[in-house]
Every structure is written in C-alpha cells, then in structure tokens.
Amino acid sequence: MIKKLVFTLSVTFFKLIFSQEVYSDYYKLRVGYENLEENNNKAFPLIQLYIDKAKKERNYEKLFQGYKDGIFYSSLNDQKVQYADSAIWAAKLSENKDLIGTAYLDKGVVYYYYFKKYQYALNEYLIAYQYSKNTKNDFLKYQNLYHIGVVKSYLGYYEEALSLFKNCITYYHSKTKADLHPNEIYNNKKGYLNSVHQAIICYRNLGQFKKADSLIRVGFSDVGTDKNYNQEKGYFLICKGISDYQKKLYSPAINYLNQSVSSIKIGRDFAWLSMGYFYIGKSYLGLKNDVESVLYFTKVDSIFQKHQFVLPELRENYELLIKYYKQKNDEGKQLYFTGQLLKVDSIISKDFVYLSPKIHKEYDTTMLLDEKNKLEKANSRGEYMIIGLLFLAIILIILLIIRYKMGKDIQQKYRVLEEKFVMDQEEAEKSILISNEKKSGLDENKVEELLGKLRIFEDKKEFIQKGLTINKLALQLGTNSNYLSQVINEYKGVNFNKYLSELRINYITVLLFENKEYLKYSIESLAKECGIASRQNFSDLFYEINGIRPTDFIKKRKQEMDNKIAYEH
Structure with missing residues (x-):
C-alpha cells in the first residue's frame, strides 16, 4: 500500500488542497511532479521549492505534505526514513492529530515495506494508533488496521489478521465506488487490492484453499x-x-x-x-x-x-538446500547453508520474541474490535441498530425470566428457613442433636463430662472465637484432640469442622432473625461476628447450611420487616 499513498491525507486536508486552493502556488508546484512515478528523483527540484515555501510561511500542514512527497519520490531507502522523520516533525508543529498519526504510520510503512524491519514498523504503528483512535478520518483508521493486520499475519495470528483484512476490504471497496477525487479512488483501490492479497495469505495458511482461490480470481478481475x-x-x-x-x-x-x-x-x-x-x-x-x-x-x-530478512515460510528454502548438498556430499555448501539457516532462525526468533507480546500488550484486541465495530456501524447504522435492539430485547427477556425464577427460589428457601426458626428456635440454635446412647467403648463418665463442657462451650457462644481449631478447643476443655474429635463425631453426628460451622452459622442466623441491627452489617462484619475470617467462606457456609446466600436472606428479611411495619400503620 505504498505507491501513491503519499497523496492521501485526512479528508478535510485533502479537500483543502483540491478544492479551496486549486489555484494556489502550492497546488501549482505539486501539479508539476504529482504524475511522476514513485522513486523518481526528478520530482525533487519542485518538492524542495514546495518545502522552502512552506517553511518560510510557517505553513506546517503544507510542510508536512512536502516531506510526505519526499518519502514517495526518494529513490534511496535511507533518505525515505529521513523524510519520514521530517514529516513527523512538521506534523507535530501543525498540532493536527490526524497528520501526526499519518506521519508515524508512514514511517512505519517505510520500515515495513523497504526494510522489512517489523519491530521498528510496529513501534511506529502503535504510536499512530494512539493518535488515530478518536479520529473521524476513516481512511487513516483503516490504514492502521491494515498494517497491524500485516504484523499479526507475519506472527502467524492468521484468524485475527483475517478479521482485520475483511473489514479493510469492505471499507476500501465501498470507497472505490464513491464520488471522490481520482487520487482518493486510486489510494482506496490500492488499499482494497492489498487487503485482498493479505486475506489470500491468511486463507492459505489456515488451509482454506477454496476461499483463497476464490479471492485470487476476484483479485485478477478487479486489477x-x-x-x-x-x-x-x-x-x-x-x-x-x-x-x-x-x-x-x-x-x-x-x-x-x-x-x-x-x-x-x-x-x-x-x-x-x-x-x-x-x-x-x-x-x-x-x-x-x-x-x-x-x-x-x-x-x-x-x-x-x-x-538480512526472510519470511518464516521460506525457512524451508535452507532445509532443501542442505538436503541437496548432503546428497551431493558437498560438505562445504552443506556447512554454509546450515550457517545461513541458523541466521534465519535467529532473526525470526528475535522478531517473534519482540513483536508478539508487544502487539498484544500495546494494541489490545478488545480495543481494536471495539473500534472496528464503531466503523462498521457508521456504514450500516440502521441495520445494526435494529439487530442490536432485538438482541438486547431478547437478552432482557431472558434475564427477567432468570431473575424471576431466582427470586421465587430464594423466597421459597427463605420461607423454609423462617418456618424452621419459628417452629423450634432452640433446635435451630443448636441444630445438632446429642445422643445419650453409649458408643464404641468410650468411657461413659468421661464422655458425659466432655459433653457437659461442650454444652457450656455452646451456651457461652465460645465458638465465635477467631482461629479456633480442634487442638485449641481440646486444650480449653482439658482433653486431647483425638478424644474430642471422636466424641464430636459419635455424639454430634458430624466432624469438628462441620460442628463448628453449624454453631456459627446458626448463631448468626438467629441474630439476623431477632435483631434488626444486624441486618445493617456488611457480610465481612457478619463473618467476623461469628468467628469466620473469610467473607467467601462465610457466604458459602451460610448457603450450605441454610440453603440461601446471606445477601439474599438479608434482603428478604428487610422486605418482610418493611411490609410488617407498613401493615401495622
């Protein structure tokens, strides 16, 4: 997308040159060289006059255009880089973000096309992207999308790259049919044809050969x-x-x-x-x-x-040469091409190590797709709005149904818990039955003594101690952890952790039922109140024991109390 790309600026600036200033001195100078072929040094006497005039008048937009023309007509690659730097300098002086974005993009294109220095090119593209994110100049946006797609394709991210090229094809093709200046038509057709070419590469590497062949035919037809x-x-x-x-x-x-x-x-x-x-x-x-x-x-x-550059696909070139000279017993050539293959691997590896994390870190895919969607909506806003509204309506209906079912389920669980509390508050507090049946040969007197201590432990709500473990409790009760664990398992019907969790959750549930002040507590505070350190652990245990999340329980309890107050008044 290099040839004559130099002639495309923002739409506003383009029209400024070709409509308002048709007969200006700047226009007359450019007419003298704009039809010369690319890389033709014959353009430079007039280009220099153009640049000198712009400098003298401090017309930085025109100065930018002069340096941009210098990129296009320079026959030396290093000179193109110098003019690209000058174009960036002039664009910054103009304080026009579109021109600054274009200047950085142009420099990236020079690095990519003439040097195949993908690392340098990507750095310039990313800067250009920052300047072009909010631009209304769609051509500049799609130039950036195209070149980011080229880097992605080079890295092997063919599906991501293909998505970008498809959108470029749609945009550029529509512009080739629009009522635009011939140079704009030319640049857009260039963009379209190059996007088609890049899409073919992606399809081929994805193994979708029929689609690749179909696009090849399209390319020949349109050229x-x-x-x-x-x-x-x-x-x-x-x-x-x-x-x-x-x-x-x-x-x-x-x-x-x-x-x-x-x-x-x-x-x-x-x-x-x-x-x-x-x-x-x-x-x-x-x-x-x-x-x-x-x-x-x-x-x-x-x-x-x-x-010192080769596309990754051409690595096989050296494998074939090594194989050939190995068969010919030519150790000298075999050694030489082995060395070349190592160089190829080194260059490709350095590119991939640098480019892959950088393009994902600094050119976030989500931002890219969001930008793409905005541009697509600009072309078919009505259709997308209808589809979008229908989609949102369907989602809203689904969410309402889900919410209704969840609310009904929560209400039912709350009622079950409330009935349990009302029917037998004492049983709800303990929720763990104590059996008087003698179990597994334990000393009856010692068991009875330990069970008595556990009743005191429960009555005094000592289970809300933070960091309470079976070893700590055994020490407090004057026994050992193994004996305490066996008694709890056999006489309480659960293990120690379950026993402790039920005491704590039943305790906090009673508080929430009886004291409305606790309904104002945060989940973290309620967890600490009953000795549970983790908010998530508290929520999970509350749900496991009561069948309802604490947030849902509190919400229902508040609603019930508000309804009761309203009824009394």
Missing part, C-alpha cells in the same frame, strides 16, 4: 489491465502460482510465478520476490529438475544476504 496496479497483479500472480504448486500443477505454477517477477522487482518488494523464487524452485523440484530448483533457492539466499 484488470490497468498498469497502475501492476504490482498488485504481481502479488496475485504469485498467489496463483503457489496455488497451482499446491495442486501439483508445476508447469503452470512456474509460468505464473515468472510473470510476477518483473512487477515485484520494480516495486522493490524483495520479500515477495524471494517468495516467488522459492516457489519457482519448489515447482522445478516437483518436476525433478534439481539444477533449476537449486538455482532459484540460491537466489532466495542472495536476497537474504543483502537484506
């Missing part, structure tokens, strides 16, 4: 014979070649891949040139022509040597 989109046609030719290779149609694959080479070279996309060479090599390998296959695999290595 047509327009030479302005030769580079995009080159991408579709590569994709078609790869598709034919996967179908073992090796000769047609070579034909398509060879057709792509010239336009990809002119566009200076060395990464995809490598991809083309790699699949030409694999196709020759499929035809049992080892000599030609190795020739093209070696071309991939030559590009890697120059740029």
Whole structure:
C-alpha cells in the first residue's frame, strides 16, 4: 500500500488542497511532479521549492505534505526514513492529530515495506494508533488496521489478521465506488487490492484453499489491465502460482510465478520476490529438475544476504538446500547453508520474541474490535441498530425470566428457613442433636463430662472465637484432640469442622432473625461476628447450611420487616 499513498491525507486536508486552493502556488508546484512515478528523483527540484515555501510561511500542514512527497519520490531507502522523520516533525508543529498519526504510520510503512524491519514498523504503528483512535478520518483508521493486520499475519495470528483484512476490504471497496477525487479512488483501490492479497495469505495458511482461490480470481478481475496496479497483479500472480504448486500443477505454477517477477522487482518488494523464487524452485523440484530448483533457492539466499530478512515460510528454502548438498556430499555448501539457516532462525526468533507480546500488550484486541465495530456501524447504522435492539430485547427477556425464577427460589428457601426458626428456635440454635446412647467403648463418665463442657462451650457462644481449631478447643476443655474429635463425631453426628460451622452459622442466623441491627452489617462484619475470617467462606457456609446466600436472606428479611411495619400503620 505504498505507491501513491503519499497523496492521501485526512479528508478535510485533502479537500483543502483540491478544492479551496486549486489555484494556489502550492497546488501549482505539486501539479508539476504529482504524475511522476514513485522513486523518481526528478520530482525533487519542485518538492524542495514546495518545502522552502512552506517553511518560510510557517505553513506546517503544507510542510508536512512536502516531506510526505519526499518519502514517495526518494529513490534511496535511507533518505525515505529521513523524510519520514521530517514529516513527523512538521506534523507535530501543525498540532493536527490526524497528520501526526499519518506521519508515524508512514514511517512505519517505510520500515515495513523497504526494510522489512517489523519491530521498528510496529513501534511506529502503535504510536499512530494512539493518535488515530478518536479520529473521524476513516481512511487513516483503516490504514492502521491494515498494517497491524500485516504484523499479526507475519506472527502467524492468521484468524485475527483475517478479521482485520475483511473489514479493510469492505471499507476500501465501498470507497472505490464513491464520488471522490481520482487520487482518493486510486489510494482506496490500492488499499482494497492489498487487503485482498493479505486475506489470500491468511486463507492459505489456515488451509482454506477454496476461499483463497476464490479471492485470487476476484483479485485478477478487479486489477484488470490497468498498469497502475501492476504490482498488485504481481502479488496475485504469485498467489496463483503457489496455488497451482499446491495442486501439483508445476508447469503452470512456474509460468505464473515468472510473470510476477518483473512487477515485484520494480516495486522493490524483495520479500515477495524471494517468495516467488522459492516457489519457482519448489515447482522445478516437483518436476525433478534439481539444477533449476537449486538455482532459484540460491537466489532466495542472495536476497537474504543483502537484506538480512526472510519470511518464516521460506525457512524451508535452507532445509532443501542442505538436503541437496548432503546428497551431493558437498560438505562445504552443506556447512554454509546450515550457517545461513541458523541466521534465519535467529532473526525470526528475535522478531517473534519482540513483536508478539508487544502487539498484544500495546494494541489490545478488545480495543481494536471495539473500534472496528464503531466503523462498521457508521456504514450500516440502521441495520445494526435494529439487530442490536432485538438482541438486547431478547437478552432482557431472558434475564427477567432468570431473575424471576431466582427470586421465587430464594423466597421459597427463605420461607423454609423462617418456618424452621419459628417452629423450634432452640433446635435451630443448636441444630445438632446429642445422643445419650453409649458408643464404641468410650468411657461413659468421661464422655458425659466432655459433653457437659461442650454444652457450656455452646451456651457461652465460645465458638465465635477467631482461629479456633480442634487442638485449641481440646486444650480449653482439658482433653486431647483425638478424644474430642471422636466424641464430636459419635455424639454430634458430624466432624469438628462441620460442628463448628453449624454453631456459627446458626448463631448468626438467629441474630439476623431477632435483631434488626444486624441486618445493617456488611457480610465481612457478619463473618467476623461469628468467628469466620473469610467473607467467601462465610457466604458459602451460610448457603450450605441454610440453603440461601446471606445477601439474599438479608434482603428478604428487610422486605418482610418493611411490609410488617407498613401493615401495622
């Protein structure tokens, strides 16, 4: 999405140039070079005049545009970076957030497209995203979405990337049919075709080959014979070649891949040139022509040597070369390509270690999807509002039904607990029956003595002590923990923890029934009141013993008391 991207600013700024200032000196200068091809240094005498004029007049929006043009027409990659830095400087002076976001995005694109430095590119994209989050310039938003999608695809997050590219396709395609300036139509079609290409990559890597082939046909149809989109046609030719290779149609694959080479070279996309060479090599390998296959695999290595970058998919290139020279007993070449493979692994590993956590940490997926939804609603607000309202209505009805059933269940449980309390308050307090039947050979006198101590322990509400354990209680009662545990198990019918929990919960339940002041307590305070340290533990035990959560019980008890007061008055 590089070629002529330089001509697109925010919609407002674009119209400023091409409507209000049609006959301005700035416009006249740009007319002199705007139809030159990309990377053509002949544009610079006029670009420099444009920049000098903007500096003199302190017109920072125009100055930004001049530096942006410098990026586009520079033939040297390092010079493009310098102009990108200058564009950021001018944009900041303009204090226009859209221009600042565009400037950072442009610099990221330079790093991505001309250097394939994904780490540097992502840093710029993330800054651009911060500036473009609240922009009304949809083109800028979708530029950012597209390039974030490219990074995600590079990392192998194909489903996430595909979701972004689908939305870019929808947006850009709609704009190619709109009543816009020719340059805007051109840029949007570029965005559309590149998004289609990236979606094909995702489908292919997800194993959805029929969908990939379908989009390839769409790409060819929409590119047509327009030479302005030769580079995009080159991408579709590569994709078609790869598709034919996967179908073992090796000769047609070579034909398509060879057709792509010239336009990809002119566009200076060395990464995809490598991809083309790699699949030409694999196709020759499929035809049992080892000599030609190795020739093209070696071309991939030559590009890697120059740029120190290779797409992860091309790692296999070196495995095939190592295998070939191993069969030829050429230890020198085998050792060399093994070293190259280690370099490839090192570069890919460094990229993935840096990029993966950064893109998830600083470009949160939820925020991205929320932004995407806002943009989609802007295009089809009426339909989405109806669907949304219907969906909310259904959810509301479901929630009301659930709430009604839960309320009815809580009411029933509260009534059961209330009836239990009213019928036998004393039994509710203790809730644990004491059996006088002699059990398992324990000394009857000692058991009776210990049970008496337990009754005193219960009557004095000593069970609300915090941090009470069976060892502490045994010590207080003058016995040992094993003997106390056996007596509680046999004569109370539960283990120590259950015994203690029931005493505490029954105690606090009685307080809530009898004293309305306790209804004002928080759950934490009620837990502490009965000796339970954890709020959650208290709530769980209350529910286990009483069949209702303490919050629901308190709510029902308050309602009952309010109704009683209202009735008395």
